Amino acid sequence: MAEKKGFGKRWIGSMPKIGIRPTIDGRMNGVRESLEDQTMGMAKRVAQLLSENMHYPDGEPVECVIADTTIGGVAESAKCAEKFAREGVGVSITVTPCWCYGSETMDMDPITPKAVWGFNGTERPGAVYLAAVLAAHNQKGLPAFSIYGHDVQDNDDETIPEDVQEKLLRFARAGLAAAMMRGKSYLSIGGTSMGIAGSIVDQDLFEAYLGMRVEAIDMSEFTRRIDEEIYDKEEYTRALSWTKANCREGRDHNPEHMQRSREQKDRDWETVVKMALIGRDLMVGNPKLEALGYGEEAMGHNAIASGFQGQRQWTDHFPNGDFMEAILNSSFDWNGIRAPYIMATENDALNGLGMLFGYLLTNTAQIFADVRTYWSPEAVKRVTGYDLQGHAEGGMIHLINSGAATLDATGMQKKDGKPVMKPYWEIMEDEAAACLEATDWYPASTGYFRGGGYSSGFLTKGEMPMTMSRLNIVKGLGPVLQIAEGWTVDIPMEVHKTLNERTDPTWPTHWFVPRLAENNAFKDVYSVMANWGANHGSISYGHIGADLIALASILRIPVCMHNVAEADLFRPSTWTAFGVMDMQGADFRACKNFGPIYGQY
Numbered sequence: 001m002a003e004k005k006g007f008g009k010r011w012i013g014s015m016p017k018i019g020i021r022p023t024i025d026g027r028m029n030g031v032r033e034s035l036e037d038q039t040m041g042m043a044k045r046v047a048q049l050l051s052e053n054m055h056y057p058d059g060e061p062v063e064c065v066i067a068d069t070t071i072g073g074v075a076e077s078a079k080c081a082e083k084f085a086r087e088g089v090g091v092s093i094t095v096t097p098c099w100c101y102g103s104e105t106m107d108m109d110p111i112t113p114k115a116v117w118g119f120n121g122t123e124r125p126g127a128v129y130l131a132a133v134l135a136a137h138n139q140k141g142l143p144a145f146s147i148y149g150h151d152v153q154d155n156d157d158e159t160i161p162e163d164v165q166e167k168l169l170r171f172a173r174a175g176l177a178a179a180m181m182r183g184k185s186y187l188s189i190g191g192t193s194m195g196i197a198g199s200i201v202d203q204d205l206f207e208a209y210l211g212m213r214v215e216a217i218d219m220s221e222f223t224r225r226i227d228e229e230i231y232d233k234e235e236y237t238r239a240l241s242w243t244k245a246n247c248r249e250g251r252d253h254n255p256e257h258m259q260r261s262r263e264q265k266d267r268d269w270e271t272v273v274k275m276a277l278i279g280r281d282l283m284v285g286n287p288k289l290e291a292l293g294y295g296e297e298a299m300g301h302n303a304i305a306s307g308f309q310g311q312r313q314w315t316d317h318f319p320n321g322d323f324m325e326a327i328l329n330s331s332f333d334w335n336g337i338r339a340p341y342i343m344a345t346e347n348d349a350l351n352g353l354g355m356l357f358g359y360l361l362t363n364t365a366q367i368f369a370d371v372r373t374y375w376s377p378e379a380v381k382r383v384t385g386y387d388l389q390g391h392a393e394g395g396m397i398h399l400i401n402s403g404a405a406t407l408d409a410t411g412m413q414k415k416d417g418k419p420v421m422k423p424y425w426e427i428m429e430d431e432a433a434a435c436l437e438a439t440d441w442y443p444a445s446t447g448y449f450r451g452g453g454y455s456s457g458f459l460t461k462g463e464m465p466m467t468m469s470r471l472n473i474v475k476g477l478g479p480v481l482q483i484a485e486g487w488t489v490d491i492p493m494e495v496h497k498t499l500n501e502r503t504d505p506t507w508p509t510h511w512f513v514p515r516l517a518e519n520n521a522f523k524d525v526y527s528v529m530a531n532w533g534a535n536h537g538s539i540s541y542g543h544i545g546a547d548l549i550a551l552a553s554i555l556r557i558p559v560c561m562h563n564v565a566e567a568d569l570f571r572p573s574t575w576t577a578f579g580v581m582d583m584q585g586a587d588f589r590a591c592k593n594f595g596p597i598y599g600q601y
Helices: 031-053 074-087 126-139 162-181 203-210 220-227 233-246 262-284 295-299 322-329 349-362 377-384 390-394 429-437 493-500 525-531 545-555 573-578 583-594
Strands: 017-022 064-066 089-096 114-118 145-147 185-189 213-217 303-308 343-345 367-375 396-400 413-415 418-420 440-443 454-457 465-474 478-488 509-514 536-541 559-561
Touching (some): 017 074, 017 162, 031 089, 031 162, 064 074, 074 089, 114 126, 114 162, 126 573, 145 162, 162 349, 185 349, 203 213, 220 262, 233 262, 262 322, 262 454, 303 349, 322 343, 322 454, 349 465, 349 545, 367 525, 377 493, 390 509, 396 525, 413 429, 465 509, 465 545, 493 509, 509 525, 545 559, 545 583, 559 583, 573 583
Parallel strands (some): 017 089, 114 145, 185 213, 185 303, 478 559
Antiparallel strands (some): 367 536, 396 509, 440 454, 465 478
């Protein structure tokens, strides 16, 4: 069922590890010796916490590396740095119960996300070191997250308080997400789709902020590989058979004179299955192609995310990319249950990055959708006669796109009887089958897609906590992130049908309601829609806004709109120096001051 074997080779290089740095008072002949066990014990407990509660995208526990000795001065700092480089550490956490020599023991690597946990106890001044070393970080331009427990602990207390655990895990998730992107590629398949700004792929953004590269290829690579049969033919036969058995063809909604013949539709199925195989091979390679004499094609592009332009140069002539995108973005296919791939519709790379951020933070499949329509309670009442209720009583947003959303979003996976979206290693075979059963594959609207194809259609279950995000670029400002936590909602089926029929009924629908807050962007549902900065949104299962904000601060991307509680915000400590009375403004000022960590933008 799982894809753990060999998953690490989906992308070139090993997964980044978390380095734990136990720092200590360097004064020997009594002081240091009395602290050795306590300090190293802190490091071991942090490593245990992280490895037991965090997973890489392949489902394996996150690996932690602890310095060989406690760190009392610059020599041991250098030894630790050498070990971390050798072990592939991408994130560092410094822990201590006591006073240490700040600038001598700190992590000086300029691109490694950093946090410091200073033990809150009265016997030794761990808090004093925490403040001193953070001042050194700030003065040297190396922002670090501050972790300090709310309540004083006894000196022999070996527990990690819940508030400290939460901060350690939040920082580690965000730091690992940043580290996993470094050195990977975004594969731009085609160019700009229908003038959509997000698909004007900004290579400098990827390089300066994410440490990634952009690989750009023409969509004609698909026609070449289809025509020359550059794919695994055995897998294609199996994939086509699986598709016919599991992907139910829906009713053709096209006017009769615009419908494709049965022969054309059958050829379309063959083409879209080949496209899915080829799209995956382009992203991550396929060693079986080398045996066919295609060694270059076998290597792929080391893409952790990709986007397919499709419209219109492709879709005016060939079947659309909906099946390819929906299946790759899902956690299962003809090879069984496996980790999703990240592929953005219409090559909207900025929305693809939102999907990538959400995926690396949660290990779950991500939804790509148009932020299509705000339905007010009054408008719903006028059109359907129905009074919206529950979360939706103040109105709702219709998230819908052309049949390319992950099938995980059906809500047919369950936990404690409730609809969820799970990491792939938790998904059961019957849940994957239920997601497929809940989906129809409608012949594509030939008004939009003259070349045919198939679009998935389903209705997402309600009452799932969701976080919608969007990365935008503003000239003179750079990248900014928007975040809206909320829920999917259920409405009566006849109401859904009436509203859905007003757009394209062949596409998947997610009825979404953001959580309201006391700021102008979230005072009501209409304001969220009105303030959204683009036509697309990336939707992740769970309320992960605080994790996204922590990640954005690591990447130096300010957050211009969110509804996360202030108590849950977690950014590097130096952000307060840019205006503790105005934390949103401080975020903008800090990000501008420090700039992208990998270079100029």
